[in-house]
Amino acid sequence: MTRRPARPGPARPAHRSGHASRRGTGVRIDSWNLPLRHPEGGFLGDRASQTAFRELLDQARRAHSTCARDPFGRTPTSELGKDAIDMVLVGGDPDAAHVVHLAVEEYARALVAVVRSFIAQPEWAGVRDIVLGGGFPDHATGQLAIRRAARLLKLARSGVRLRVLAQDSDEGGLLGWVQLAPAAALRREAFLAVDIGGTNIRCGIVEPRLGEDRTGGKARVLEHTQWRHADDAPTRDGAMRRLGAMLNGLATQARTRGIDLAPFVGIACPGEVDARGHLLHGVQNLPGDWAAEDFFLAEALGDWLQPVRGRAPRVLLHNDAVVQGLSERPRMRHARRWGVLTIGTGLGNASYSNIG
Structure with missing residues (x-):
């Protein structure tokens, strides 16, 4: 099949593209991965993670149930599926619904406390709009807890507005690269992106569609693939081989479909x-030692990537919360400053200023 010719994109403000870049298109990345500590010990963000909600639900099951028997039976809270928890809110067992609502209320208050702590930091000064991403907002219980937290912030006249990521969080970790990718990559029809998590690795073909919306608001994921690496427990080198194979497969799909693919890969990483391009910390859930002094992900992956358009793909890295938050930038472009909290196993964070 004949490849489509390269199409010139709309004019875009220049920005320096590199690992952990401080600037994207029209946006400055002011902070990410702030390690705020709680006075009682541990990281503050851990008080508003998805894990924290599970712990609150477990406490409610043990101490506040209104019936003699546990309404969720003998299933440990850590093993309850999201759907099982959500179902009790829409016509399930009333005693189970009671303990879920108790956990939702306690979690909402914890989230408010975390939000207040972040906006008190110099790096978050002036932030009033906060996007919430990660897996927690993707199900009904998480959405209810976020709405309750938003209400508490409004009642307190905090001036802070919470909003949930517009797209699925799995896609947000890929689409955010539209704001960070080098200009040369954005002049092509599509590029490859990766979102590395502690459980899954997701890869996709991202189409910026800047000709339809120069802010990236029409960007989409054309094809994607996912590997649950936590089930396979691979070595670090094995993970690189598998990731390279996933990306090469997507490049082959692009070539088969006649997609003008850029020789570029953007990778969102934890920590x-x-x-x-060295990973310093926060990668303890990945297979092997990714923070080793002699390990550079872009170089290690590059050894397994096939050429695209006759060139070795350029690989750039950034923090996963930064990338996911930037996927919301087209909808936040009227805010002077804004932030993101990604609610998953932990709590990712980043703050931004719009500059153009």
């Missing part, structure tokens, strides 16, 4: 990424 701290420095300007060299």
Whole structure:
């Protein structure tokens, strides 16, 4: 099949593209991965993670049930599926609904406390709009807890507005690269992106569609693939081989479909990424030692990538909360400053200023 010719994109403000870049298109990345500590010990964000909600639900089951028997039976809270928890809110067992609502209320108050702590930091000064991403807002219980937290913030006249990521969080970790990718990559029809998590690795073909919306608001994921690496427990080198195979497969799909693919891969990673592309910390849930001094993900992956358009793909890294938050930038472009909290196993964070 004949490849489509390269199409010139609309004019875009120039920005320096590199690992852990501080600037994207029209946006400055002011902070990410702030390690705020709680006075009683541990990281503050852990008080508003999805894990924290599970712990609150477990406490409610043990101490506040209105019936003699546990309404969820003998299933440990850690093993309850999201759907099982959600179902009790829409016509399920009233005693189970009671304990879920108790956990929702306690979680909402914890989230408010975390939000207040973040906006008190110099890096978050002036932030009044906060996007919530991650897996927790993707189900009904999480949405209810977020609405309750938003109401508490409004009642307190905090001036803070919470909003849930517009797209699925799985896609947000890919689409955010439209705001970070080098200009040369954005002049092509599509590029490859990766979102690395502690349980799954997701890869996709991202189509920016800047000709339809120069802010990236029409960007979409054309094809995607996912690997639940936590089930396979691979070595670090094995993970690189598998990730390379996933990306090469997507590049082959693009070629078969006649998609003009850029020789570029954007990777969203957990934890701290420095300007060299070295992963400093926060990668303990990934297979092997990804924070080793001699390990550079872009170089290790590059050894397994096939050429695209006759060139070795350029690989850039950034923090996963930063990338997911940037997927919301087209809808936040009228805010002077804004932030993101990604609610998953932990709590990711980033703050931004719009500059153009």
